[in-house]
Amino acid sequence: MSVKLHLVTLFVVLLLSGCANLGVEPWERNILAKPEMQLIEDPVSSGLDDHIYFSKEASSGGRGFAGGGCGCN
Amino acid sequence: MQLKKQKKISHALTAATCSLLGINSSESLGEEGDWTFDSAVLYYSEVDRVSAVEPVISATRDFGDEKALNLKLVFDTLTGASANGATPSDQPQTFTRPSGRGSYASEAQETPLDDTFKDNRFALSSQWEQAVNREYRTGFGINFSTEYDYSSLSANANLSRDFNKRNTTLNAGLSVAYDTISPEGDIPVGLSSMVINTGQADYRSEFNTTRGEGEDNKDTLDLIFGLTQVIDRNTIMQVSYAYSDVSGYLTDPYKIVSIVGDDGRPFEYRYEQRPDSRNKQSLYWQAKHQFEADIIDLSYRYFWDDWGITSHTIDLRYRWMLGGRQYLEPHIRYYDQSEADFYRRFFIQGESLPDQVSADYRLGSMSALTIGMKYGMALSNEQQLSLRLEYYLQSNHNTESVIPGILNDMELYPDVEAIIVQFSYKF
Numbered sequence A: 001m002s003v004k005l006h007l008v009t010l011f012v013v014l015l016l017s018g019c020a021n022l023g024v025e026p027w028e029r030n031i032l033a034k035p036e037m038q039l040i041e042d043p044v045s046s047g048l049d050d051h052i053y054f055s056k057e058a059s060s061g062g063r064g065f066a067g068g069g070c071g072c073n
Numbered sequence B: 001m002q003l004k005k006q007k008k009i010s011h012a013l014t015a016a017t018c019s020l021l022g023i024n025s026s027e028s029l030g031e032e033g034d035w036t037f038d039s040a041v042l043y044y045s046e047v048d049r050v051s052a053v054e055p056v057i058s059a060t061r062d063f064g065d066e067k068a069l070n071l072k073l074v075f076d077t078l079t080g081a082s083a084n085g086a087t088p089s090d091q092p093q094t095f096t097r098p099s100g101r102g103s104y105a106s107e108a109q110e111t112p113l114d115d116t117f118k119d120n121r122f123a124l125s126s127q128w129e130q131a132v133n134r135e136y137r138t139g140f141g142i143n144f145s146t147e148y149d150y151s152s153l154s155a156n157a158n159l160s161r162d163f164n165k166r167n168t169t170l171n172a173g174l175s176v177a178y179d180t181i182s183p184e185g186d187i188p189v190g191l192s193s194m195v196i197n198t199g200q201a202d203y204r205s206e207f208n209t210t211r212g213e214g215e216d217n218k219d220t221l222d223l224i225f226g227l228t229q230v231i232d233r234n235t236i237m238q239v240s241y242a243y244s245d246v247s248g249y250l251t252d253p254y255k256i257v258s259i260v261g262d263d264g265r266p267f268e269y270r271y272e273q274r275p276d277s278r279n280k281q282s283l284y285w286q287a288k289h290q291f292e293a294d295i296i297d298l299s300y301r302y303f304w305d306d307w308g309i310t311s312h313t314i315d316l317r318y319r320w321m322l323g324g325r326q327y328l329e330p331h332i333r334y335y336d337q338s339e340a341d342f343y344r345r346f347f348i349q350g351e352s353l354p355d356q357v358s359a360d361y362r363l364g365s366m367s368a369l370t371i372g373m374k375y376g377m378a379l380s381n382e383q384q385l386s387l388r389l390e391y392y393l394q395s396n397h398n399t400e401s402v403i404p405g406i407l408n409d410m411e412l413y414p415d416v417e418a419i420i421v422q423f424s425y426k427f
Helices: A002-019 A043-056 B002-021 B025-029 B203-208 B405-409
Strands: B035-046 B051-064 B067-079 B093-096 B103-106 B119-131 B136-147 B150-163 B168-181 B216-232 B235-248 B256-260 B266-271 B277-290 B295-305 B310-323 B326-337 B366-378 B384-396 B416-426
Touching: A043 B035, A043 B051, A043 B067, A043 B384, A043 B416, B150 B216, B326 B384
Parallel strands: none
Antiparallel strands: B035 B051, B035 B416, B051 B067, B067 B119, B093 B103, B119 B136, B136 B150, B150 B168, B168 B216, B216 B235, B235 B277, B256 B266, B277 B295, B295 B310, B310 B326, B326 B366, B366 B384, B384 B416
16 A cells, blocks of 8 residues: 555656656647547546446546545346 | 527426526526537447446536536436356355345356446536636535435535746645435445345344344545646646545445355355445546647546555547548447455355455456447537447456356456447537
8 A cells, every 4th residue: 555655646746747848838829728638538438438447447537536436227 | 590599498498497496587587598508318338237328418607707507417327237246156145135135146167246226316516717817716516416326416616826827827625524324224234244044033133133234434535636738739738636535434335256166166255345445546647739730639547545546547548530521439438447456355154254245346356448439429509419339348356366166167356348429519
């Protein structure tokens, strides 16, 4: 548990320190601004998928809240 | 001409949605075209088991200044049969329905399925997003869902801050949920033995001794911390850590576990009993990259909880642009989980029963594969159509060291196969 937590912390710190050199200028965002380049491009489909996998598997959450969910059979 | 017609549909739907939600549509509508709609119908069907039809409509209004309101309605209808947890046998088996009135049976060799359930679920959610200033954004949401034996109410809030010319974004979110479970025939007493009606005079009073309160609750606290980073003009990446704490009634009131004799034949059935708390955590990573025109979307989730379950999920999508504003998107998802500490496929008579037991295959060792294809097409006036078709195959693995008698000839860990079809229309 605590080992996992340390690994997470290290991962985030490494990422943050590496981030300062990354990125684009505001006028270079034409591609990233497209709807199909959003990380959750289609929230309705993502929601439906989350509901299916929440009902059939023991894991939930990750890209969003794991949620209280439903009494799915 | 066509443009005008589309606006009318959109307008009528806005009015319908608003009146459903009790919002005065003349105030909230504003200018025509401010609302965008995202609709979908999902059809999910398992071979010989559950099938579901799930229509969704989501409406978003952009108020400018990075303020937006989203309202979403989901309705689903579930029919079919679900594995009750018992082992198959070489003879037919009879189980008492959750209400205690009547019974259902399974044929010899067949996985026992409870065919009683038929459920409708209705869910409504609203989300408000707003920029606080150039760096900070907030969001608030409320969700409500109700079905025959279950209701859920939740609220969430999130805050994000941009750094480094908006190339880096840190996000923190909080969600609390309050669920109420009121099962058919009240809550079964965990680990009590299922009473079968064989014509005994005091059946009803015997059955009642296996029943507890009429309803129970479940509280959920979710926290999520995320980092989104623009890598270059074509690439964006995200990592997030999620923590979830659930407490209350986490048992499935309709699931049982078989106690079998040395010959593997059922001796009795006990109602399952899960722990009354669960702590879930996950790490999620996602990257999206655009090539010349095509887009690749790859994600990985590592999940672990204090029930002893760990899982890996890998998801890959490739959007192949066909020109003429059409695309094909192949999709593959692989999932693998280890079993919960208290998961057992069955118990052998004479074995001491622990305090917590479940034979629900969803808590067992399993892997699952989803293979799918989506076809999408952009129409005029920013409308989009898409159709996806997917195949889901879940393989459940044996983790019992001793399998007695006839159970060696039974399918104890059947695969679950499902077809997913979804039609979406954005307008």
